[in-house]
Amino acid sequence: MLPIREGFIVAGILFTLGVVGVLVRRNLLFVLMSIEIMLNAAGLAFVIAGTRWGQPDGQVMFLFILAMAAAEVSVGLGLVLELYHQFKTLDTDAISRMKG
């Protein structure tokens, strides 16, 4: 039995780190990594909640999240490669042509 309170605190800290990473990092690779951290934080929260109710659902959800994260990373890395071809940089502030 995992301690719920501490578990959620860890998940929250991880998630916040991920958000901060997305917001402050300018390199797209690091942004992708930060997103992975956020996904894992969410997965951790699912697992903790699953143990609390004694249900396997939380771990099932985590498996889904892993699958989704794998797909996301492959697409994301593909985009990153293509962007690098186009702009010769991965700086998100430099790639800002989608203005209103």
Next chain:
Amino acid sequence: MLGLLWLVPAIPFAGALWLAVVGPRLRERAVAVIGTGSIAAATIVSLLIGAQFLSSPPASGAYTQTLWTWVGVGTFQPGIAFYLDALSLVMVVVVTFVSFLIHLYSTEFMHGDEGYSRFFAYMNLFVASMVTLLLADNLLLLYLGWEGVGLCSYLLIGFWYKDTVNGIAGQKAFIVTRAGDTAMAVGLYLLFHNLGTLRIQDLMQAAHDHWAVGSPLAVAAGLLLLGGAVGKSAQLPLQTWLPDAMAGPTPTSALIHAATMVTAGVYLIARTHVVYELAPAAQFAVAMVGILTLLMAGCSALTQWDIKRVLAYSTISQIGYMFLALGVGAWGAAIFHFMTHAFFKALLFLASGIVIEALHHEHNIFRMGGLRKELPVAFWTFLAGGCALAGLPLITAGFYSKDLILWSTANSPIGGALLWVGGLIGVLFTSLYTFRLIFLVFFGDVKTPVSHRPGMTMGGPVMVLAALAIIGGFVKGSFETLMTTALPPFHEAGLGVSELVSSTVAGVAFALGLVVAWYIWVLHPALADQAVEFSGGRLLHRFWFSDWGMDWLYDRLLVRPLVWAATINKNDVIDSIYDGIAAVTTTFYRAASLTETGKLRWHAAWIAGGTVVTLAIVMLL
């Protein structure tokens, strides 16, 4: 045989449709055969129906043919139905026959025109509309024909549309008659609202049953229908479109004047005569419109230099006589004058068309002259038509019909001495301007050489019409008997002027006009010029030449204020509401689009912040 009635409007309509679809690809000869043949077929059918109708008249004096229900809403059931009685029969026979002659004439007159098939398509549609108008069993179908006639007049007046002036004349005809049509439409609403039907015969019966003599509703209905009639028939105050309508090809003018358009108003009033009998005020208005128009147009005709405009004003004046006859209750006399007028006015236009074409499209009568020997056919037929128009006693049709109107005016309870004298002065003016025209065009020295002589297809119809313009009046007695089956007889009262006295005075007025015209324009040609030398004469001349300044008046009264208002309201007030909505939307859109910076991290921050705020709201509230 009477069952073939529907063919009379259907054949010309089919001809118009055929020519409209395949006409441009046909050769000129084929177009002429279709265009003239359809009217010829309609004429034959109407003559056969006429013979049947006269030899064995229907028991009720009328024949109704219902094809189908046009609109069916509750009690409102107007049908595509035709109503044939003596009135519509005479109108239809004259209209189709005169139209046929005009079509035949056009085959040569329009030869070589690039719009040859278009011309015949319009002309056929014109005749089809007019016949629909005449045969309509209900006022809605009549209104359809009424508008169809208006449309075709617009198309034909602006036929040579490459010249802007012609297009403007077409628009003027359309817009001015539209003013009258609006009054008529309101009149139809009023009649339907109060009497619950639009079938003319039921309507007349219901009006007779429900309305007292002089009741305000009857007067209103009568005046509104009169509004439509003055628009279509070019009477005061809506007559300004007709002189400008001369912009169309000459056969069109003949068709508009003699058969298919301007007589529609006369027919409408004769058709709804019960309303006018119930509304003496409206009927008196009809008589006043007639007498004023015939005098004003007579004066204007005296001053024109364009041969077709002289004839246009003479038409306005002669329709004025018909209105006068309607106004004094001489219904049959009005229709009789319509018939003789159709013959001699078509004749005058077609003969003037020969003259105009012979002189390289010269319209100015002061540059014509001496054509008596050069164009004998045109001269003799024009002379016959002119004598009929002016009313040469005893031998011309125009004399009999006009004399009947004058006599009726003198002896009507509505008419009286003043209207009679007005009509006689009109005869004097008619005689003056007619013989001025004849003397200037056909007598004197040759001023423009003749380049082109008419063939038989132009000469033939003119000669037939000339014969009718002479002998058409001899049927007066049997015509009056026929008319009594459809229209109320004339009630004699008043001055007690005998027919002999009336005829003699009219004959004297005619002779006076002839002699004065001879004196002025043949013996002393300088006299007319001297008359306009001094300022009063010049002013009067200009006043009459411009049709009593009516165009000027309308320009100041209606056109300019409208243009002024349109200029002020260039940015439509109503539009500004919608423009405002668009402007607000645009502002918000611009503001929203400012947030689209393209900076990924800012977007992510907004998403995160938004999520936090949303979650906080969900959890706290």
